[in-house]
Amino acid sequence: MTASAPWNEIYEWMVKSRKLLIKKLARNDCSWADNPNNHQYGPYIPQEIRASDFFPKLLNKNPSKPHIYQAGIETFWPATGEIKESNLRHFANKGSEMHLTGVPKGEFAGLTPASFLVGGLLRKPIGDTLHWFITIDSLSEEAALIETAFDLPADFHYGLFNPEDIFSAAHDETEQLIQEISDAVKSGTLGAFLKAASQIPPSSVLADKAQQIFLQQHNLSALNPYELPSPGDAVMEISRDIEYTLYKSAEQRHRAAEVIQIINKGGTDIVASVVRGYPELNATFLSASQVRKSRAGRSFEHHIARLLRDGQIIFQEQAITGGRRPDFVLPNVKTLKAKVRTYDEALILSLKTTLRERWKQVPMEKFNCALFLATVDDRVSADAIDDMRSLGVHLLVPESLKKSKETCYSNKSNVITFRDFFDEEILTKRPGFRANNA
Template sequence: MSKQTEFTFDQPTTDADLLRSLLKRADKVLIKKLSNNDRNWARKKLDAEGNPVPGGKTMNNQAGPYIPAETRKSDFFLPLQLLERTDGKSDEIWHREISTVWPQNEGERRTSNLRWYTSKNTETHLTGLPKSVFKDLLPASFFIMGRLTGNDGYIYECLTIDSGSEEVQLLATLFDIRADFVAGMFEPATVQAEERERVLDFADQVIAAWLAGTIEDFEANSASMPKTLELAQMAQAAFLKTHGLEKIDPFALDSPGDVLREISRSIEWELFKEFQRRERSVQLVRAVLGDKPRKFTPSDMMRALLDEFPRIDTILLSAAQQRKSRAGYSYEHHIEAMLTGGSIPFQKQVIIEAKKRPDFILPSLKFMNSGTDKASTGLILSAKTTLRERWKQVEREMGGHRRLFLTTVDENIAGNAIEDMASFGVHLVIPESLKESKLSEYKGYSNVLGFGEFCEINVRPNLASWNK
């Protein structure tokens, strides 16, 4: 068990602060990507006009998120106890009361309840939770339970991380969470140790270069971040090698949208993290120690750290910004590779009107404006890794008569936003696995297509006329 823990939330803190604090104190952490049902129990049911139904009814009766069966079977919780039934039914119910604390809800403490109905499913209901920290979450948000030891045994500190927040990127970085992640248990100390080992493996090379007086050349040759296009091509090459393919042809793939997601959100993400780890490590060494080898006393080292703190802070902030800015341009490169792989004609970043420069026009602006019978088959394809409110910028590219398709690998788009897009004639093109996923809200909307559907319905029938 971990050491005794006191809980105080007197000062306002950000979700990032709360997350870092929890990871320092918890011996084990459960992280779960919330399904729609895991959120809807806290959301009010609406009528046809979008107003809350009288009586405060919620969208389902689940009363809290499910806890994975693997977690129930592990030692994360104390063993569940058999509940004595008085209703005459024979199906077993196992339960355990647990103490939970909610720093995002003013540090509220609750007695929550784990309950496993053996007749229903293998997962366990977690009830007795504050609705306030769940009700406004976007799809595919995260629930985190950190196990700590208090005066009366285990206490579980709980957080929610909205999938549209900046903190979700921090969570993904800290725990190496990939796009297909659903749930997992972690030991923060082990995760930190593994990251430290990855850094130390590279540190020997950095130290050797610094002692040799060649660290500047070492950074240029071995620790510089590739340009966005180069990194995208590296990810594509890795995918092709793994699957024994020569090109990324959407017509030859079962689920081309899922392939786009795998390349951009998994393969390239891993490459990016390794390059960034190397790049920032060398930058920090050069900032503190300089480029020329010399002897340092402990006093010298302390003074160098203090003197260069603003520069160190800038390097770390730059790393966070770099993670945000690279994704959009990278996704465009993967779309381009897929269009090229399928021999689909296109123009990229063409100015169609003042301040209107869509990512792709299929097959070309000249064809779309030709006035022929086939001109209407042309379309605009915009690529956004994350949408939020940015889809409204894309809507302006339609120009009143052009067909607009918006492709994304973002799983956190709320249903009302999808409806808004439909009202403007915007079609969403997404990974196939997200269309029916219980983690997203794409299911059931006529303006949502898998990438394969998009290619078969809107591209393949027109290739002959486009290629003329």
């Protein structure tokens, strides 16, 4: 994994800029850096960015080649301290994208799929340099901070932002919370606020609320995978966008209440309260990170279970099969463990919102049936996918991720979409999994 600049340094460069570019890197934007035989050298820039005022205007400098437009820019790369004479080239006969060349190869080497290119147009030039760029590996903490700071949706690909947009999505809600707590202090009702915010709603409650919001937005009555054009994309939107927004709001209230309670123990001396309460404060913030991770996994289970129920598919959840407890067994454990049955009469469906090496935790008992691992993770490497195939694991991903240029899924035979799963694996191969063959 390419070493990224620390968040505080990235933040400093962002606030120095009058405009920011964030692009999720496609595989051909960075795979060239790991392949000595690849002739490409640098990432592509989408037409919408090329047509904006982020980069200088491209000009045709060679009348004999009227299809080539270009411009030279000096770029600074804070992570390595390099200044590069970069070039912008647009071949009008090859498509709408622009190619940014003359970039540090090391910045693009070893990046995990769906990593970021972040750049800025400086308010004041440093020498002759107006543009800076940093690559951020998608497995890094900085990538998570970028997604949070700019409230990037699950289907994000690229965009231009103003520096004022940093954390702006949460600004109004934060100010409202501050005012609510201040009013509670003044009115003597702080105790009531703390009691009300003492618990984050259970994942089942947040999941149900997120599902209802999705259904209302799309004028649907159920999460029936046979009525949704892209059931995987629907789950990804519900879990990574809608429910996460609900959770962040609830979490902020809860953690604010916890911190206030800790500080209040020290009376009116704020400095003494913070210093003496540091161990509790530190534990609170560590707990916040751990709860987020466990909540995301449980949330995913709620949404997949809803798809199965609304699709009238027979399943058993969290059933003990031996040494492991898979998320779902279809149709049930009794059938799975039957001494006499065919290969297609049962299957195991496990879930992992994020994989990394955690996919190796899925059940590996040999049950003479297909093993599917569902995820909304766009950062899985080609080597990991091949390792799964060698162990008989089929990866189940949202429809948009399967065809995305930013993932390694498109040409992998053991990667299928949720649409394929419900149509081919259930409806065609295992119609008996549906209640009364609905």
